Amino acid sequence: GESVGLHLPTLSVQEGDNSIINCAYSNSASDYFIWYKQESGKGPQFIIDIRSNMDKRQGQRVTVLLNKTVKHLSLQIAATQPGDSAVYFCAEILNNDMRFGAGTRLTVKP
Amino acid sequence: EAGVTQFPSHSVIEKGQTVTLRCDPISGHDNLYWYRRVMGKEIKFLLHFVKESKQDESGMPNNRFLAERTGGTYSTLKVQPAELEDSGVYFCASSQRQGDGETQYFGPGTRLLVL
Numbered sequence: 001g002e003s004v005g006l007h008l009p010t011l012s013v014q015e016g017d018n019s020i021i022n023c024a025y026s027n028s029a030s031d032y033f034i035w036y037k038q039e040s041g042k043g044p045q046f047i048i049d050i051r052s053n054m055d056k057r058q059g060q061r062v063t064v065l066l067n068k069t070v071k072h073l074s075l076q077i078a079a080t081q082p083g084d085s086a087v088y089f090c091a092e093i094l095n096n097d098m099r100f101g102a103g104t105r106l107t108v109k110p
Numbered sequence: 111e112a113g114v115t116q117f118p119s120h121s122v123i124e125k126g127q128t129v130t131l132r133c134d135p136i137s138g139h140d141n142l143y144w145y146r147r148v149m150g151k152e153i154k155f156l157l158h159f160v161k162e163s164k165q166d167e168s169g170m171p172n173n174r175f176l177a178e179r180t181g182g183t184y185s186t187l188k189v190q191p192a193e194l195e196d197s198g199v200y201f202c203a204s205s206q207r208q209g210d211g212e213t214q215y216f217g218p219g220t221r222l223l224v225l
């Protein structure tokens with residue numbers, strides 16, 4: 001599979017714990033944000049999105065928080081499972097111009 | 111419904127050679143995007159097609175890269191001649207309509223290694 005993430009920030013959590021992955025975005029005018037999950041050897045997969053007129057959105061086991069004041073986005077994963085191990089990217093979108101963060105590698109220990 | 115597909119999954123070529131990557135978007139998606147990820151770094155935008163037209167090619171690194179989308183269906187990205195720094199993973203994504211923050215769906219990527 002793809003050999004990536006040699007220099008990525010990493011987060012290691014115990015199975016069953018909650019995970020929080022953070023992302024700082026660059027453009028204060030960005031109005032739409034997406035979290036993607038990338039497993040080894042696969043392309044990024046959509047997890048959850050949020051618009052700039054919201055500060056929180058919940059999905060199944062995931063919650064995204066948006067703090068526009070400090071241009072910060074976070075992804076919370078409840079009851080983290082081994083299948084959650086992957087690289088997580090945030091993306092900021094403005095007028096269909098999408099820019100990705102470098103990613104965070106999440107490792108779940110059994 | 112089939113997702114975005116890319117071919118080949120891996121390509122190993124020598125410096126100076128030519129490689130052509132192919133992307134088949136989700137059927138009916140007018141928007142097609144190419145991205146590249148160099149090892150250990152963020153994913154970077156290359157270009158955006160709306161149907162067969164190049165909407166934005168501001169991310170294309172240089173004139174060794176040529177993207178086409180004849181007929182507004184599949185797209186090809188040709189690198190000629192390839193250089194060492196072109197190594198990375200090339201992702202394609204498609205979305206149904208422009209605007210409204212339409213979600214982009216990604217293909218599995220093509221892993222290119224230039225030796």
